[in-house]
Amino acid sequence: MAALLRSMFMKNRSLWQPSFCAVRAMSTSGGPTPPFSTLSVSHPASAVTHVELHRPEKRNAMNRAFWSEMVDCFSQIALDSECRVVVVSGAGKIFTAGIDLMDMAGDVLQPQGDDVARMSWNMRRVIAKYQETFSVIEKCPKPVVVAVHGACVGGGVDLITACDIRLCTQDAWFQVKEVDIGLAADVGTLQRLPKVIGSRSLVNELALTARKMYSDEAKSCGLVSRVFSDKEAMMAGALELAGEIAARSPVAVQGTKINLLYSRDHSVPEALDYMATWNMSMLQTQDVVKSAQAAMEKKSPKEVPFSKL
């Protein structure tokens, strides 16, 4: 049966290959990468995909196109066997100014429907759609490194808390801005930030007052793992880190991301059980033999040719 499915899959690959190609052929030129209008996607190194928020003149504010383009982009990346790790950053002066306040009126402030029930039903669907924009980052099996410079406001915090590794520049600041615009943050910050930062009290303070948190505090509370002097140094650091991840077995790396996220949301016994089930097949990969042999021979994982995943 498995062989039959595999041969059907191979026959029909061309049917869905175009979506792969859309990512693989993306340019590295100055502007957004078609078909996207808010994202620039490039491949700065082997197995590394760089997704840049690209509306610099509007401080990368998240307009309607952005909310759906992120879903398309990360859905393609998740299936792209050439990609082993993703770096996300922002073009221009800052990382992002959060939701596009001019665009927000259309979707969020004018719910469609003939009565309260129908308007509420539609509003729920809109919020769930917006949530998916960042949940796709978490669902993507490839690790996502985010590099923040300057401001990271509102939706920006929702975005970065869905990423696996956060870096920033010395001039970076973070703001859970939602209460200032009259809403409870609803696309991930209130759910993920408490799992990222150890102190519940600090999360509550940030979310209830919308005060800015600067890079030093972001580092000391664990929101980011490294602070760089400027954007150039940070991007070099992000690419170096991505290169380290990309050099390792994709079976090991993706299994690690998936199990870390599982253990975040489950008890230790449940997560150990999930892990055992995961590795009962994944330990049978040729990558274990190749990696163990390389370790015995004192070779770096970078010298091991792993198959695509």
Ligand SMILES: CC/C=C\C=C\CC(=O)SCCNC(=O)CCNC(=O)[C@H](O)C(C)(C)COP(=O)(O)OP(=O)(O)OC[C@H]1O[C@@H](n2cnc3c(N)ncnc32)[C@H](O)[C@@H]1OP(=O)(O)O
């Ligand atoms: C279902 C709901 C889902 C998600 C909800 C998310 C909630 C949030 O994201 S709340 C956060 C909303 N964002 C803000 O309140 C930030 C507003 N912007 C600023 O405070 C500042 O722009 C800045 C980020 C501090 C940057 O300042 P500066 O570098 O001085 O740039 P500006 O001159 O202010 O702006 C340049 C240009 O960009 C436009 N712009 C900036 N932010 C936004 C935005 N959030 N929405 C739309 N447009 C924005 C600004 O209007 C300027 O445009 P011009 O055409 O040049 O005038």
